[in-house]
Amino acid sequence: MNKIAMKTALEENTRAVNQTLDRLLPLDSELPESRLEEAMRYAALGYGKRVRPFLVMASAALFNVPEERALRVGAAVEMVHAYSLVHDDLPCMDDDELRRGQPTVHKKFDEATAVLVGDALLTRAFEVLAADDTHPDSHVRIELVRALAEAAGPTGMVGGQMLDLLAEEKALDVAEVTRLQRMKTGNLIGFAAEAGAVLGRAPETSRHALHAYAHDLGLAFQIADDLLDVEGDAAVVGKATGKDGARGKSTFVSLLGTERAREQGRMLADQAARHLEVFDEKADPLRDFVHFVTERRS
Numbered sequence: 001m002n003k004i005a006m007k008t009a010l011e012e013n014t015r016a017v018n019q020t021l022d023r024l025l026p027l028d029s030e031l032p033e034s035r036l037e038e039a040m041r042y043a044a045l046g047y048g049k050r051v052r053p054f055l056v057m058a059s060a061a062l063f064n065v066p067e068e069r070a071l072r073v074g075a076a077v078e079m080v081h082a083y084s085l086v087h088d089d090l091p092c093m094d095d096d097e098l099r100r101g102q103p104t105v106h107k108k109f110d111e112a113t114a115v116l117v118g119d120a121l122l123t124r125a126f127e128v129l130a131a132d133d134t135h136p137d138s139h140v141r142i143e144l145v146r147a148l149a150e151a152a153g154p155t156g157m158v159g160g161q162m163l164d165l166l167a168e169e170k171a172l173d174v175a176e177v178t179r180l181q182r183m184k185t186g187n188l189i190g191f192a193a194e195a196g197a198v199l200g201r202a203p204e205t206s207r208h209a210l211h212a213y214a215h216d217l218g219l220a221f222q223i224a225d226d227l228l229d230v231e232g233d234a235a236v237v238g239k240a241t242g243k244d245g246a247r248g249k250s251t252f253v254s255l256l257g258t259e260r261a262r263e264q265g266r267m268l269a270d271q272a273a274r275h276l277e278v279f280d281e282k283a284d285p286l287r288d289f290v291h292f293v294t295e296r297r298s
Contacts, residue, residue, distance in 0.1 A: 006292045009285065010054060016067075017053040020075040021045055024128055039109045039117045040124075044082040047100030051221075051293060052077045055192035058285045059210055063200025072134045073144060073195050076125040080152050081188060083121035086114050088161070122152070135199060143198050151191040160184025164249075172250035178219065181252075185225075186218025193217070193286075209278050213286065216272035220294040223265035226253040228296075269294045 021044050027037045053074030060070035089096040089104040090111060097107050106114035128134065129144045150156055160183030167180065193214035197207045230253050253261045272290045276283035 003292060006288050010049060010292075013054045013057055014048075014050045016057075016071060017050045017074050017078060018045055020071040021078065024072075024075055025079075025124070035109070035113065036116055036120060039105055039113050040120055042108060043086050043105050043117050044079055044121060047102055048078070048082070050074070050078060052081055052188060052192040054289065055189065055214070055286070056195045058283075058289065059193050059196025060199050061196070061285070062206070062279055062282050063196060063202050065196060065199040068133075069135055069199055070196065072128055072131075073199065074192075076128040076134075076148065077188065077192050077195070079121040079125040079128070080148065080157075083118040083125075084152075084157055084161070084188075086121070087118045090114060093161075093165070137201070140198060140201065144195065147191050147194070147198065151187040156183055156187035157185075160187070167249050172255075174252070174255050177250050177252060177255060181222040182215070182218060185222050186215060189218040189221065190214035205278065209275050213272045213275040213290075216268045216275070217290050217293075220265045220268035220272065220290065223252045223261050223268070224294045224296060226251040227258065227262060227265070229253070230258065265294050 022041075025037070025041050025044055027041060028034060031037070053071075056074040056077060057067070057070050060067075060073075085099060086105045088094050089099060090106055096104055098104065102108075104114075105117055109117075125148070126145055129148060130141055132141075134144070135141050152158065154162075160180055163176075163180040164184055167177075172180065190211060193210045194207055196202075197210055229251070252264065256264060269290045273287040276286055279286075
């Protein structure tokens, strides 16, 4: 699959995920709390490449999981991701005014609403996973809830965000940055890649292969992000660039240098693709995806 075909596949996936999010995040303008619902939809539907839902869909396809089930899990992951961005953008965190070229939630609405939006999207995600429509087997639903909670909680994304805040006050080495980014970014990507195997009740060997793929993909993805912060055009990226350097934060690029970081990203992308050999050509979308996202310009 070439870059144009991969872009088309991502666009088709985005449309399907957005339709699911639209259904799962209804707006009732008659309700007094409709401002919250409007802001939730703005946060979840307003922007994003739907990277994590694509991983759910592509991994689910390996095990012939019905598309509607995979879309519900993909939408739940996107809600968690969207919540994390809303909170990340707050003045008490990264203090960003733009996200994908649009005003961040606290700028579009207000800070208090943005906090509530994050809270609401996070809890709605688990409500979706726990519903019978996600999977008829309660054990599968419980495993999805457990795995997403672990990926998003204090030993995952939230813990990684705490480390990221501390990194503004302390220089980190490569091992420490790797752990930070694995927690902050990689664990949620890992959940997305393994979710298809959970939905398909796949054997442990399949889950291990997807876990290894996601581990290397997550680091390669973050290196690409670090490169964009240094080399990217804010108008194309859709948010301010150069902020990590201005804050003196340790990143893969600051520690390794631009060219070595780029080389490391390519190595990780190739390594991620090799973990999928057990699935033969059925995993081609996942193989193409890892190179597409690590070479992105936005």
